[in-house]
Amino acid sequence: MTDSPVPAEQLDHLWSRLEDAPARASDPFHTPVLGTVRAADGSCGLRTVVLRRAERADRRLVCHTDTRSSKVADVTVSSRASWLFYDREARLQVRAAGTVRVHTDDDLADAQWHASRLSSRRCYLAEPGPGATLDGPALTLPAALADRAPREEEAAPGRDHFAVLACTVDAIDCLMLQYQGHRRLHFAWDGEGWQARWLAP
Numbered sequence: 086m087t088d089s090p091v092p093a094e095q096l097d098h099l100w101s102r103l104e105d106a107p108a109r110a111s112d113p114f115h116t117p118v119l120g121t122v123r124a125a126d127g128s129c130g131l132r133t134v135v136l137r138r139a140e141r142a143d144r145r146l147v148c149h150t151d152t153r154s155s156k157v158a159d160v161t162v163s164s165r166a167s168w169l170f171y172d173r174e175a176r177l178q179v180r181a182a183g184t185v186r187v188h189t190d191d192d193l194a195d196a197q198w199h200a201s202r203l204s205s206r207r208c209y210l211a212e213p214g215p216g217a218t219l220d221g222p223a224l225t226l227p228a229a230l231a232d233r234a235p236r237e238e239e240a241a242p243g244r245d246h247f248a249v250l251a252c253t254v255d256a257i258d259c260l261m262l263q264y265q266g267h268r269r270l271h272f273a274w275d276g277e278g279w280q281a282r283w284l285a286p
Contacts, residue, residue, distance in 0.1 A: 092281035096272055099179060099259060103139035103146070103170075113172040114179075119148065119250075120167040121159035121185075130159055137197060137249075144254045144274065146181065149197060149205075152189060152248045153214030160185040166252055176262035183254035194249045204234040209243030260286060 106114035116133050123130045138147035146168060150156045160166060164186070170179040188194040198206070211225040224231060230239065255274040260267060267286035272279045 092270060092272070095259060095270055096257070096279055096281070099257060100139070100141040102172075102179075103136070104141060107136050107138055113174070114170045118169040119156070120169070121156060122163040122165065123155070124158045124162040125155075130155060132156070144183070146183070146252045146254060147197070148250050149201065150248050150250055151209055151211075151215050151246050153216070153246060154248075155216055156250060157187055157248055160187060160250065166250075168252070168254075178260040178262070180258040180260075181252075181254045182256045183252045185250050185252045188249040188251060189247070193251065194247065197249045198244055198247050202234070203237065203240055206240040206243050206247075207235050209246040210235065210240065214246065258284075 102112075102114055106112040109115060115136055117136055118131055119134045121130045122128075134148040134150070136146065137149055138145070140147075164184045166183065166185045168179075168181040170181075171177070188197075207226060207230055210227055210230065212227075213219075213225060219225075235243075257272040257279075259270045259272075261269070269284045269286040270281060271284050272281050274280075
C-alpha cells in the first residue's frame with residue numbers, strides 16, 4: 086500500500102477542492118447531493134444542488150433555493166443537513182454535515198442574488214412554486230421567458246422567492262477508494278479546530 090495521506094494535508098486538499106468547485110460547472114463537486122430531514126414525515130429528503138460557495142475560514146457551504154421549496158421547510162424544522170460529493174475519476178467520496186441557516190433578506194442573500202446569472206434568476210419566477218400539484222406536465226415559467234433569459238427588470242420579482250442556504254460544517258468524512266484497500270478519514274470540529282481520526286471504510 087502507498088503511504089497514508091497526512092490528515093492536515095488531506096483536509097486542506099478537500100477544502101481547496103470545495104472552494105474551486107463553484108466556479109467550474111464541470112467539476113464533480115459542483116453539483117453535490119443535499120440531504121435534509123423531511124418536515125412532513127421525518128424521512129430523508131435528497132436532491133442535487135449547485136454548490137455556490139465554499140468558505141474554509143467559516144466552514145461554510147452555500148447553495149441557492151426557492152423559499153417555497155421543501156428544503157426551506159425542512160431546515161426550518163430541523164437545521165441539520167448533510168452533503169454528498171463524489172469524484173468518480175479520483176475515486177473520492179466526501180460527506181459533510183452541519184447546521185443550516187436560511188437567508189432571504191440580508192446582505193448574503195442580496196450578494197448571491199446579484200452574483201447569479203439572469204438565466205438562473207428565471208427559476209424564481211415560476212408559478213406555482215416547487216412541489217405544487219399540477220394537472221399535467223405543464224411548464225411553470227412565464228410563457229414570455231420560455232426560450233430566453235429575463236432582463237434585469239423582468240427577473241426582479243423572483244427576488245421574493247430567492248433564498249440562500251448556508252451550512253456551517255462540523256463534520257467531514259472522506260472515503261478514498263483504492264484497489265489495494267479503501268481508506269476513510271473523518272474530521273470533527275471541536276469548537277476550536279478540526280480533530281481527525283482514521284476509520285474502517
